[in-house]
Amino acid sequence: MIGPIGNKFAPIGDLGRQVYEDSLQVFEEVIQAACQQVGIDPIRADQIAVAGEITEQVFRHIYEDDVVIADVSGGNPNVLYELGLRHTTGKLTIQIGEFGQLPFDVNTIRTxxxxxxxxxxxxxxxxxxxxxxxxxxxxxxxxxxxxVLQEVRSGKSDVTLPSLEVAMEGEVEEETPGLLERMDEVETGMTSMTEDANRITEAIEEIGMVTESAGSEMTKASQSGAANSTRLALVAKYASEIKDPVEKLETSSNDFASHMESINDGVLAMLQVIQSSTPEDRPEGSDDFLDQLIAMAESSRDGMEGLNSFGEAAEGMGSLSRQLRGPGKKIGNAIANMRKAMASIDAWERTARSIGNKVDD
Known part of the structure; x- marks a missing residue:
């Protein structure tokens, strides 16, 4: 298994320590557990017990092992380098990665x-x-x-592989966004995310009011011994009344997740710049940016808790009446969208807090 290793000896709150703990969690709860089910004994680079140069040992595993699983979360340079070496072998290689943290270099490969x-x-x-x-x-x-590489090596292809210098010339460098462009993209995206979050909150409140009113009407019908046709009519009314706010909820949550993904690379790049700079040399507005990330994570988490309150109810809607299956599915989609987005936002917050803790220390 190749993946980010981090530093298990770093102090709690340090980014290296967080990378280590996140990677170990994925290894133990996902990779190791899955491998055991198919009779494979996975091994990480920091678990190789044989004495010797660890780099050579890792390379031998990359080239010789029948199966390699690569955790590409965060686009760790060492992981991508080792993954590139593995791709030259043609052997079974499976990529996994945390949503929102996939490097663009490998996100076209099934992950x-x-x-x-x-x-x-x-x-x-x-x-x-x-x-x-x-x-x-x-x-x-x-x-x-x-x-293509195997065909070139075997002489079956007329393709000439370009040199590294040629590959890096021209438009690629010119089109790569700089820090100012990143900051502008992030600022615009976070403004959009705030607007999306406000619409999500509005939709939740609207659904809550309609649900409370419908519940009261249903209780009265039950207490009065109303016919089942009356209850079905109330359900149809409820389904009609929540249609618009539920669609608003689904659309807004999808927009929120989309805007998050569009600025994720920029946020990570800015965090890296801030983290690699001394407090005196940090770009202007760095502290405000970190505070904004933390505030967004906290407010988004609060909204997620409110949305989760609909989760169990949404799951039971379809069993109550087929008229509620559509709204229930849309609420479920909204919850899934927000959970995916929160995975990245939580990572932003952890890094922002670790940077802030270093300054305080």
Missing amino acids: IQFSRSPRGLIDARTQLERALQAGMHDGQDPLTATR
């Missing part, structure tokens, strides 16, 4: 995405187990880069 929650990790474990079973039984289709 098992997960949210860092108990349910999200369980789902990832199940998907990984299935991918292992399928890959070990049927193998995997070679990636384009792997296939």
